[in-house]
Amino acid sequence: MPPDLPLVLGPLPFLGAVLVTTLTALAAVLISALRATRIRPTEALGEAAVEPSGLSRGRRLTGLALLAIAGGAFVTGLLQHADFFTLVGLANSMVLLLVIATAVLGPLIARTAVRLLAPPLTRTGVTGYLAAANTRADAGRLAGAITPLVLAVSFASTVVFPQTTALRESTDQVRSGLVADHVLTAPNGLSPDLAAKVRELKQVESATGLVESKVVAVGRMMGAPDAVSLGAQGVDPAGLGTTLDLHARDGDLKELSPATVALSTTAASWLGLGVGDTARLRLGVGTPFHGKVIAVYTRGLGFADVTLDHDLLLAHTTRKADTSVLVRSAPGSQDAARALSRVTAAYPGTVLRDGLATDDQVAQQRANAWVNYLVVGVIIAYTAITVVNSLAMTTAARRREFALLRLSGTARRQVAAMMRRESAVVVLSGVGLGTLLSAFPLILVALALGGPPWPAVPATGYAAIAGVTGALAVAGTMVPVRVLLRIRPVEAIGSRE
Numbered sequence: 001m002p003p004d005l006p007l008v009l010g011p012l013p014f015l016g017a018v019l020v021t022t023l024t025a026l027a028a029v030l031i032s033a034l035r036a037t038r039i040r041p042t043e044a045l046g047e048a049a050v051e052p053s054g055l056s057r058g059r060r061l062t063g064l065a066l067l068a069i070a071g072g073a074f075v076t077g078l079l080q081h082a083d084f085f086t087l088v089g090l091a092n093s094m095v096l097l098l099v100i101a102t103a104v105l106g107p108l109i110a111r112t113a114v115r116l117l118a119p120p121l122t123r124t125g126v127t128g129y130l131a132a133a134n135t136r137a138d139a140g141r142l143a144g145a146i147t148p149l150v151l152a153v154s155f156a157s158t159v160v161f162p163q164t165t166a167l168r169e170s171t172d173q174v175r176s177g178l179v180a181d182h183v184l185t186a187p188n189g190l191s192p193d194l195a196a197k198v199r200e201l202k203q204v205e206s207a208t209g210l211v212e213s214k215v216v217a218v219g220r221m222m223g224a225p226d227a228v229s230l231g232a233q234g235v236d237p238a239g240l241g242t243t244l245d246l247h248a249r250d251g252d253l254k255e256l257s258p259a260t261v262a263l264s265t266t267a268a269s270w271l272g273l274g275v276g277d278t279a280r281l282r283l284g285v286g287t288p289f290h291g292k293v294i295a296v297y298t299r300g301l302g303f304a305d306v307t308l309d310h311d312l313l314l315a316h317t318t319r320k321a322d323t324s325v326l327v328r329s330a331p332g333s334q335d336a337a338r339a340l341s342r343v344t345a346a347y348p349g350t351v352l353r354d355g356l357a358t359d360d361q362v363a364q365q366r367a368n369a370w371v372n373y374l375v376v377g378v379i380i381a382y383t384a385i386t387v388v389n390s391l392a393m394t395t396a397a398r399r400r401e402f403a404l405l406r407l408s409g410t411a412r413r414q415v416a417a418m419m420r421r422e423s424a425v426v427v428l429s430g431v432g433l434g435t436l437l438s439a440f441p442l443i444l445v446a447l448a449l450g451g452p453p454w455p456a457v458p459a460t461g462y463a464a465i466a467g468v469t470g471a472l473a474v475a476g477t478m479v480p481v482r483v484l485l486r487i488r489p490v491e492a493i494g495s496r497e
Helices: 014-034 041-047 057-079 084-104 106-122 126-137 139-177 193-199 265-271 311-314 336-344 358-368 368-398 397-406 412-448 459-484 489-495
Strands: 181-189 204-221 224-236 248-251 262-264 280-281 288-297 306-309 322-329 351-353
Touching: 057 412, 084 106, 084 139, 084 412, 084 459, 106 126, 106 412, 126 139, 126 412, 139 368, 139 412, 139 459, 181 193, 181 336, 193 288, 193 322, 193 336, 193 351, 204 265, 204 306, 204 336, 224 311, 248 368, 262 265, 262 280, 265 288, 288 306, 306 311, 322 336, 336 351, 368 459, 397 412, 397 459, 397 489, 412 459
Parallel strands: 224 306, 262 288
Antiparallel strands: 181 322, 181 351, 204 224, 204 280, 204 322, 248 288, 262 306, 280 288
16 A cells, blocks of 8 residues: 555444344344243253254245345346446355355255265265264254355355456456557656657558556445546557457447547446446546547456547656557568567667567466455464364264264274264365355356356365365364274263263
């Protein structure tokens, strides 16, 4: 952040967090206690000893309603040509709805997972048979272990993989939109007259200077005005199409002039503008600019969200220099590079490239992605607390069960093997379901970015999310098991629940 932008701290976020946490805990206790106060003591004792079969009608209807709402949001995003922010909003809402639905329908989902995984388990011997029987008998315990894993995998995936998908789309747009044969760059920028000298060469068909800057616009977020800083580029209108193809969805980019502006689909969505509307922007040093929108283009992710006339934007930059010069060789010309080298010799530091520095752009976006990766770290940390606590508590409560198995002739290594197989069921169910639930929001994000409908999911990134989540689940189970197996079974069988 710039030095003149101070960090403002206030008590409201902290108080809000405490309030929400307290109300959530109170609501959970009251809802749990409500039914216990309405049934007879004998029924309560029976349910405490044996897990109730099936879900209550209200819980089942709630879960199905959440799934229906999430499905409706997904279908809406697929069928309607919604703007970028609508699709991203639908994707974020879907994650929350699906995770809550998973928690509500947890026992039902757990039983379904057991039906799928129990047959392979029973083929692994007596320990696999016992693991399948345990998971089948206590679906509620299995659901409590699966839900935090689903939360971790789905949330982490919907934070990381939109970034990788945007990176893929940005790279594709740069490669598709840059139709120039050569690009001139310099560390400190290029003199604006270089493009004019390049255009005079007979080996060159077209050349345009490209200047980059920032503009400030006012859009609307959740119905309220919100200022946003957008990347801007200034180009010569004559060079559009021959050196740079922004792929206009609406309007005509050839109409670009000092009194007009072109917007990317993302910027048009944010500002609520279309062709023919007036965009109100702030250029460098706060200069107001009101320009007619003459086109909306799709390749803003690879280039910039706002495109202005070259000379207009150049006049409102501090360096008054071009970022690069895009050059298109004349048809049949074989020595354009040599001619360009002779011209650029008078401009020390100028570099001749065959394309934009896509590697540099990708590296910058990866650096910016570390903010999202930190968010994933917070999610994994939360999952570590939740998973380890819940699994350690449920495992510790089974000390008498382990003691009974050992007194019946089961060896310690067999009990440990049984629990490893139960852990495998938890990990496969949680990671698999979390992956499935995150797929639908990620498809909407991919559609919002304008690329193919499937997200970019690097194998290493997915393996890291699934591996860390699975390792936490296994550690939360196996560490308490090792501790409990050190207790003599005669002492453990006589301990209180």
